[in-house]
Amino acid sequence: MTKNKIDKFGEERERLNQLVKKYAGVNSQRFLNIDWQVYKEGALDAKTKELMGLVSSLVLRCDDCIMYHLIRCREESVTDEELEETVAIGLIVGGSITIPHIRRIWDAWENMKQNNDI
Amino acid sequence: MTKNKIDKFGEERERLNQLVKKYAGVNSQRFLNIDWQVYKEGALDAKTKELMGLVSSLVLRCDDCIMYHLIRCREESVTDEELEETVAIGLIVGGSITIPHIRRIWDAWENMKQNNDI
Amino acid sequence: MTKNKIDKFGEERERLNQLVKKYAGVNSQRFLNIDWQVYKEGALDAKTKELMGLVSSLVLRCDDCIMYHLIRCREESVTDEELEETVAIGLIVGGSITIPHIRRIWDAWENMKQNNDI
């Protein structure tokens, strides 16, 4: 994922989030707020939480969720080795059905690194 | 989703359904027939059933299924508020992993309304 | 499910909910609060929302969630026919993998009716 693609991913995400907020009732709004809070540093640091968000998204096989946490992982300075061990757990737990998503993880990661995007 | 996009979604769906029917054996044909019958008005009205089809598709995270039921919801005159409460149930039951699909729901719904498509 | 079993289901659920609350941080507490609010009457009535909760739980195949919503459905005076049409949508959407859960739905429903439990 080149810088351009990450920017586009972020912009489209922001555009759609505005739409979601426009229609969201009070319960949905509260959920969206918690969804943000839960990854903030607490007893566990933010990096560990992002890796957890990533592995959860991987075993549930949600590309958009994976990409969001992958960008956050890079912001949290996750190393290649840490990412690989996280992906390996997702692969073993979730099976070969996760492989297409793992391909897209490394493709995006490689591009982020080549472009020193974040 | 503009009128054009809805039309294209419907046309592609129809083209592929013809292919499915071409290859379908008797059991598959019977299933496809039931799949149609089960949403018809009975003890519950058609609108309620479409909302059930939508929330089921949302928690199972199937975009094509969601889009089909969303178009049907609009045909059944579902209001913004009814759609929001249905989506909120799907969000709470299915978790943040459903959010990317919810973004696409509101994007399509907004477009349907702006174009007064159905 | 006899009255005795429903009572036990409710008591064990209550006991465990106390434990969950004991350990729950602020985000979990907020989630549990929304989880309650989202089924309250709004643009859609409570019965429709419970049927949605039931069909979502059925396609996701969670027995505890199914049983909770089934008890609530009976409290909301859902008829046999309404329940059957809801179950049929879950069966068609979710496939034969839902059948073991449907067996348990009707077993519990039959018992609730025989004992005029709620």
Added chain:
Amino acid sequence: MTKNKIDKFGEERERLNQLVKKYAGVNSQRFLNIDWQVYKEGALDAKTKELMGLVSSLVLRCDDCIMYHLIRCREESVTDEELEETVAIGLIVGGSITIPHIRRIWDAWENMKQNNDI
């Protein structure tokens, strides 16, 4: 699973199926009929179809469905090696999350063989 347990599994299954049929509307009845037909010998033989039913049930992690197809596999004279290769595909596709179900498969299979149950 001893002969006694298999008998009980079958009897309870039959009792609940009667309940399902009692409440089933026409669409549910039709589905239950197809669910039977689809495993009958056709272009593919019955044994292959039962192995497919088993691997599908394994990756979807439904114990009741697994046990039903396992009994049918034994009726179709599936060998240890054929069962192992089927289970291995389910394990690789579905990941370690399938292991608890695989444990129960071999426990039941071992008992079926020891008691020469079917």
Added chain:
Amino acid sequence: MTKNKIDKFGEERERLNQLVKKYAGVNSQRFLNIDWQVYKEGALDAKTKELMGLVSSLVLRCDDCIMYHLIRCREESVTDEELEETVAIGLIVGGSITIPHIRRIWDAWENMKQNNDI
């Protein structure tokens, strides 16, 4: 799927697999090796195993996995009837939520046949 599309699918798959291997640790590498071995002829022939891989991918709803096994099914000379019966089992087990994937199966299959691709 025309020959061109199959080629592109294969080439992109190969490009990404190279990336996966570049980053893969020893555990991931071992998994990828098993993922290949498990479909090789043994007590069950390769065709039967590919059909199992297909039906597993269908009920788990993974398009990339489906497409890989579909191409392999054609290489193993699976007939229309065998494919249809396999798809029908996936449809009944997994429900209507699998239909969008089944549409894409027949679209790809039709194209493979028209172009005598493999």
Added chain:
Amino acid sequence: MTKNKIDKFGEERERLNQLVKKYAGVNSQRFLNIDWQVYKEGALDAKTKELMGLVSSLVLRCDDCIMYHLIRCREESVTDEELEETVAIGLIVGGSITIPHIRRIWDAWENMKQNNDI
């Protein structure tokens, strides 16, 4: 989960694992070996990996897998707060459908602590 229950869980698990190994072919054996290796300390420490195993098991809703990782978490001296934040991520990602499993997590955790089991 009292000490007695944890012991029984471990013993039954061990008994069944012996059965799995008895029938396992070379691919299954290799998988089971990787499944062990992947949680060993590397770039990430063992505690972090067990928390990842737990959150993955929670969003995939596998009680046996959850219980195994919960016991391992206690062995790795996970604190109440660390467990709560991990569970909260699973709850938000996976939705209310995970709540029955979260109830069982805290019930087991409370018992482990009261009995100072590990």
